[in-house]
Amino acid sequence: MQVILAQPRGFCAGVERAVEIVELAIKKYGPPVYVRHEIVHNKRVVEKLRSIGAMFVDELNEIPNGAITVFSAHGVSQKVADEAGLRDLPVIDATCPLVAKVHRRGQRYARGFDVILIGHEGHPEVEGTRGRIPGGVHLVQSIADVDKLVVRDPKRVAYITQTTLSVDDTRVIIDRLKERFPNVNGPDVRDICYATQNRQQAVRLLGRHVEIILVVGSSNSSN
Structure with a gap:
């Protein structure tokens, strides 16, 4: 083998x-x-x-x-x-430092925008980010959550993301946000940690050449 x-x-x-x-x-x-x-x-x-x-x-x-x-x-x-x-x-x-960067971005957006956070409910990073943004944020985990969003002004909406997410899953949610709110502000998928993105890409490439992939880690890790 x-x-x-x-x-x-x-x-x-x-x-x-x-x-x-x-x-x-x-x-x-x-x-x-x-x-x-x-x-x-x-x-x-x-x-x-x-x-x-x-x-x-x-x-x-x-x-x-x-x-x-x-x-x-x-x-x-x-x-x-x-x-x-x-x-x-x-x-x-x-x-x-990348998490702190998301905090700062969210705080800037909060000055006049409804802030949407793409992330996992209950994750420590999400709890910390939510608690760093004045006025709170709308947490979305899926397209269904996007469809249920109620904001003050659809023209003044911005989003940020948890740093440890699936790039593919997050892109789908961002695309739906852009459909609902054409003027939405956000960093695309750039708030997702570059190391997370690199490792996801490595798995995609590896999947073309193997029969099974084993992920070694802890089950409570978003990565």
Whole structure:
């Protein structure tokens, strides 16, 4: 049996950066270092970091006063950031720069537009992005969601996307948005992480030459 490895593969730069941030924090400050949410959605990485002193929590109220706190690569809402500030928690922000870029874009759009976020309900990145945009956003996960949208002014609509989505599925939703709202503003699929796009393209190419493709990863990962 021949095994072919996809190229490129493995973690993106944002994941590697976030993991390194936790490792350096533990080395500098000593354990434990508290991480709000799993730093990345990969069981092996999480367990390795836990073994050297990382403590993963879901909410800030699980973190003792004064403890070093890391925000995961997925980003956090403004409410979470403000709560950390009120508690004077020493925070290290490991939010992926591409996720932070989506936050800034959404905030700009919110000045006069209804903002539509294409993403997965309940995903930490989506929750963080929704909580960073004044006035809130319309979350859509499918064409059916697009068809049900009610906006203030159909001529003043903009969209952003979760960074870890299927390029093909997202393009279909964007096309429907453009049909419903011809003046819609948005970045096309450019907000989807370039590493995510590269790996999806690698799988498409690999699929032409193999009988089966095995994806190695954790089931809670959007990637």
